[in-house]
Amino acid sequence: MKLPELLAPAGNLEKLKIAVHYGADAVYLSGKRYGLRSYAGNFTLSEMEEGIRFAREHQVKVYVAVNIIAHNDDLVDLPDYLSSLSDLRVDGLIISDPGIVSKARQIVPHLPLHLSTQLSTSNWCSAQFWQQQGISRINLSRELSCHDIALIKQRVPVEIEIFIHGAMCISYSGRCLLSNYLTNRDPNKGECSHPCRWQYALMEEKRPNEYFPITEDEYGSYVFNSKDLCLIEYIPEIVASGIDALKIEGRMKGIHYVAGVTRVYRHALDCYGENPEKYQFQTKWLEELKKLSHRDYTTGFYLGSPSSESFNYTTSEYIRTHEFVGVVREILPLPGERSSSNSEKLIKIQVRNKVIQGEQVEFINKNLNSYHTRLDEITNEAGEMVQVAQPGQEIVIRTNLPIGANDILRREKI
Ligand code: SF4
Incomplete structure (x- = not known):
């Protein structure tokens, strides 16, 4: 087939x-x-x-x-x-x-x-x-x-x-000119600013800043919000x-x-x-x-x-239950003195959103597996302890989980 x-x-x-x-x-x-x-x-x-x-x-x-x-x-x-x-x-x-x-x-x-x-x-x-x-x-x-x-x-x-x-x-x-008119960004050139998803109200010209709601319900008027x-x-x-x-x-x-x-x-x-x-x-x-x-x-x-x-009638915000934290760049060998017979290894992660030592995180991989763990010990490549890692920084953690390059690290949003 x-x-x-x-x-x-x-x-x-x-x-x-x-x-x-x-x-x-x-x-x-x-x-x-x-x-x-x-x-x-x-x-x-x-x-x-x-x-x-x-x-x-x-x-x-x-x-x-x-x-x-x-x-x-x-x-x-x-x-x-x-x-x-x-x-x-x-x-x-x-x-x-x-x-x-x-x-x-x-x-x-x-x-x-x-x-x-x-x-x-x-x-x-x-x-x-x-x-x-x-x-x-x-x-x-x-x-x-x-x-x-x-x-x-x-x-x-x-x-x-x-x-x-x-x-x-x-x-x-894209056959729509809302974005062209309201923000001068052309959907037919890939620049749509999505004004169809904005929340609208009505204003009478002699009463500036007095907004009359045109709500579908008490949450707003997201009338075009697919x-x-x-x-x-x-x-x-x-x-x-x-x-x-x-x-x-x-x-x-x-x-x-x-x-x-x-x-x-x-x-x-x-x-x-x-x-x-x-x-x-x-x-x-x-x-x-x-x-x-x-x-x-x-x-x-x-x-x-x-x-x-x-259609969504209550919000045009994205639903985000999980937050991207970083991506596994490389699996590193354990230094000689720390070698052990189990499957422990060091993994190098490029951080994309700030992460703090002790946080609960989840690794996901291409096989649809996911592994939850706590980041008890974060170091930099020189082996120095890192309490807080910032976006762009590369960190190293030690683990025996079956994690590989390109696995994605994320955390649940609280
Ligand atoms: S996403 Fe919305 S604003 Fe953009 S082209 Fe489509 S309908 Fe128009």
């Missing part, structure tokens, strides 16, 4: 390596120009080269987003950029502008072209049109049910990709419909999120692939996804039109 490709976001080189380590079949990223998510960090060409080399070593594909809605000025440097991507031997381009599709077909005709969700492909006739324009894969509109998706897949010989997890846009992906998509409970249906690729949203999210989401979907897909008859959804997968920063979960349009349950 062919499992769909699991496609993870790579906002920068570190996130790419984490996505690969945690089980992605492919990653998507963008350069400093031409890709949405302007604030994701993104890649210089030399970082892209390193990322592609690393991904190749692990048999993982790399797709590059060139998916802005291009203006005339954007076309000037485009041919050189496309040629550079071709030289780097990327596995495909993610495009949404028909002009860029046409340029890519002229300049880099050998590169597979994937249509971005920005084009909101919502019916088989549109899918057929794009397939005839040389598109090899379509990331369908998020606003489709499982029946619509299956019908498109049946009728059009093109690879179909859907979003499986992550934030939802309340308009058809929950986040999560389809972890529908893996069998998704695989059965023949979808070719499952995309995790979130190039701007941190490595705790990238690792946490990728490992859960990897595990669920592999469980299904090993034995579809015996496959059972495990509640711990959803519990794990709830430990990552999110805004409550919904199935979006997948089961039909979303109900009022798909």
Whole structure:
């Protein structure tokens, strides 16, 4: 049975390596120009080269987003950029502008072209049109049910990709000018400031600073505030419909999120692939996804039109039950005099959020295991005791837990 490709976001080189380590079949990223998510960090060409080399070593594909809605000025440097991507031997381009599709077909005709969700492909006739324009894969509109998706897949010989997890846009992906008008940040260039999620009130012009509430209820008026998509409970249906690729949203999210989401979907897909008859959804997968920063979960349009349950009416804040503390960089040998026959070792951790000696923490790894421990003794690399470690600092702890490089360290929020 062919499992769909699991496609993870790579906002920068570190996130790419984490996505690969945690089980992605492919990653998507963008350069400093031409890709949405302007604030994701993104890649210089030399970082892209390193990322592609690393991904190749692990048999993982790399797709590059060139998916802005291009203006005339954007076309000037485009041919050189496309040629550079071709030289780097990327596995495909993610495009949404028909002009860029046409340029890519002229300049880099050998590169597979994937249509971005920005084009909101919502019916088989549109899918057929794009397939005839040389598109090899379509990331369908998020606003489709499982029946619509299956019908498109049946009728059009093109690879179909859907979003499986992550934030939802309340308009058809980015076709909204709220952010342009209110903050001068263009969603179609990846700069959305999410004003759809702000809390609004009404002010009469002759009564400045007197706000009349326009509440849904006493908590506020988050009228456009969608929950986040999560389809972890529908893996069998998704695989059965023949979808070719499952995309995790979130190039701007941190490595705790990238690792946490990728490992859960990897595990669920592999469980299904090993034995579809015996496959059972495990509640711990959803519990794990709830430990990552999110805004409550919904199935979006997948089961039909979303109900009022798909929106948050009380807050637009992220739910954060756990806090990212750091990432394991290296396993170090024990110094000679401290060697022992048990499995004790030293692990070097790069700290991302302040951590204090004596704190309870949890290590998570790509196999969906987690290990709880107390940081009784923290030292620096020179072996000196550290009471409080700050972001960016590298610390060393001694442990006999089966911890490896790239494991993520986190703690429960109190
Ligand atoms: S403001 Fe909201 S609806 Fe508009 S593009 Fe941004 S996320 Fe989408």
